Amino acid sequence: MFSFTLPRFVSACSALASLSGVLSAPLTSGLVARSAPPSPAFLVYSDAFVSANVLPDPSQVKGFNVVALAFLLSSAPFDQAAAWAALPADQRATIKSQYSSAGISIIVSAFGSTEEPTTQGVDPTSTANTMAQFVLNNGLDGIDVDYEDLDAMNAQNGAAEAWLTTFTQTLRTQLPQGQFILTHAPLAPWFSTAFPQAYHTVDKNVGSLIDWYNIQVNDAFYDQGATEYTDCNGLLTTSGGQFPSSSLFEIANQGIPLTRLVIGKLGSTADGGSGFMDPQTLGTCVAQAQSQGWSTGIMAFQFPHADTNWITAARGSTFPIA
Numbered sequence: 001m002f003s004f005t006l007p008r009f010v011s012a013c014s015a016l017a018s019l020s021g022v023l024s025a026p027l028t029s030g031l032v033a034r035s036a037p038p039s040p041a042f043l044v045y046s047d048a049f050v051s052a053n054v055l056p057d058p059s060q061v062k063g064f065n066v067v068a069l070a071f072l073l074s075s076a077p078f079d080q081a082a083a084w085a086a087l088p089a090d091q092r093a094t095i096k097s098q099y100s101s102a103g104i105s106i107i108v109s110a111f112g113s114t115e116e117p118t119t120q121g122v123d124p125t126s127t128a129n130t131m132a133q134f135v136l137n138n139g140l141d142g143i144d145v146d147y148e149d150l151d152a153m154n155a156q157n158g159a160a161e162a163w164l165t166t167f168t169q170t171l172r173t174q175l176p177q178g179q180f181i182l183t184h185a186p187l188a189p190w191f192s193t194a195f196p197q198a199y200h201t202v203d204k205n206v207g208s209l210i211d212w213y214n215i216q217v218n219d220a221f222y223d224q225g226a227t228e229y230t231d232c233n234g235l236l237t238t239s240g241g242q243f244p245s246s247s248l249f250e251i252a253n254q255g256i257p258l259t260r261l262v263i264g265k266l267g268s269t270a271d272g273g274s275g276f277m278d279p280q281t282l283g284t285c286v287a288q289a290q291s292q293g294w295s296t297g298i299m300a301f302q303f304p305h306a307d308t309n310w311i312t313a314a315r316g317s318t319f320p321i322a
Contacts, residue, residue: 001045001070001112001146001185001216001272001301037181037211038065038105040319041262041297043144044306045070045109046080054083055095058102061303063311063321066105066181068144070302071112072131074122081108085138096139105141107181108134111148118152118163128170135175142181143171144214153190153198161201168206177209185214185264185299188229191251192243203256214264214299215251218275229275232285235263236292248289263289264299265314267306279309283316290318 042063047070050056054069061067069080077085084092084106099106110131111117117127135143145168152160164184171182190198199213217229229235229247239247245254252258265282266272277285286298298314300306312321 001047001109001148036178037142038103039297040295041066041183041212041299042311042315042319043068043183043214043262043297043299044267044311045300045302047071047112047302048079048304049083050080050303053091053095054080054087055099055106056303056307058099058104060307061104061311062102062308063315064300064308065103066107066141067099067303068107068109069140070109071114071146072108072110072134072143073115074111074117074127074130077108077134078114084108084140085134089139092139105181107142107144107183108138108140109144109146109185112146113148116149116151117147117167118149118160124163124167125170128167129174132171132174135180142175142183142211144181144183144185145171146185146214148187153195156195156197158197158201161197161205164202165205168202168209172206172209177211181211182209183212183214183262184210185216188215188217188239188246188251189243191215191254191256192239192246193254194243200254200256203260207256207260210260212260212262212296213256214262215248216264216301217248218264218266218272227274230277231281232288235277235285236289248294249292252294258294259296261294262297262299264301267300267302267304267310271301271305279311279313280316282314283318286314287316287318 043066044061044064045068069084071078072081147164149160175182186199217235228241236248248261251261266276269276
C-alpha cells in the first residue's frame with residue numbers, strides 16, 4: 001500500500017530505540033501469546049495520522065477485527081507504527097486493552113511501497129528477528145508483510161521468492177503460529193499466470209505459515225486499465241488485462257487455498273490508484289463469493305476512509321455486525 005503521510009521523524013526517532021535496541025540483543029524468551037488469528041478476518045490499515053492516542057476509539061472501527069499499524073521499515077518504524085512505539089507503555093496497554101475488549105487485534109505492517117528490501121540488499125533473517133522483537137516489545141498481536149519490491153519480483157529470477165521465504169520462516173520461528181498473527185499483503189498480479197513464480201512459489205514454500213493473504217485487488221502498481229477489479233466479475237471470476245487469472249476464484253483454481261484469500265480494497269479513491277469499488281458494491285461481491293464457498297474476509301486501506309460505516313456496508317448481510 002502507498003504511504004500518504006510524511007514520515008513523522010520525531011516519532012520515528014523516539015521509537016527507533018524500540019527497533020535498533022534489539023539489533024544486538026537476543027529475542028525475548030518465554031513468549032506470551034497475544035492473539036489467535038480471527039476467522040473470518042476483517043482488517044484495516046492505519047497509516048495516516050489519527051490523534052495523539054494514535055488509534056481512534058474502537059467504536060470507529062467496529063466491524064473490523066484487526067488493525068494494522070503502518071509502516072515498520074528495516075531502518076525504523078514510521079507513521080502510525082512509530083507513533084505507537086513512541087507512546088508511554090501504560091498508554092499503549094490501556095489502548096490495547098480497549099481494543100482487545102472490542103475484539104480487535106493490533107498488528108504492525110512491514111515495508112509498504114516505501115522500501116524494496118530485496119533490491120536494497122536487506123538481510124531477511126536479521127530483519128525478521130528485529131521486527132519480531134518490535135512486535136514483542138510493543139505488545140502487538142502480530143505482523144503483516146506488505147512486500148512491494150516490484151523490481152525484485154519483476155526480475156522473475158527467484159530472488160524475491162527466496163527472500164520472502166527466509167523472512168517468513170524466521171518471523172514464524174519467533175512469533176509462533178496460533179499465538180501471533182502473520183499475514184502477507186501481495187499484489188493480485190503476483191498470483192497471475194503472468195508471474196509463474198511470485199506468490200505461487202511463496203505459498204508453496206511457506207503458505208502453511210501464513211494466516212491469510214490481504215490481497216491488494218487494485219491497480220496501484222501495474223497498468224491494467226482503470227476498470228480492472230471494479231465489478232464482481234473482474235474481482236471474483238475473470239480478471240483481464242496483462243495479468244489474467246488474478247481474480248479471487250482464478251487464484252484459488254491455481255491451488256491457493258480459498259481460506260487464505262482475503263479481498264483487499266481501497267477505503268476511497270484518495271487511498272491509492274484505480275480499482276476502487278464503493279463498499280456497497282463490494283458487499284454484493286462479498287455475498288456472491290460467499291455463496292460460492294468463500295468466507296475468508298475483507299481488508300481495507302485505510303482508516304479513516306475505511307471506518308465502521310465502510311466495513312458495515314462491505315460485510316452487508318453476509319457477515320452482519322452484531
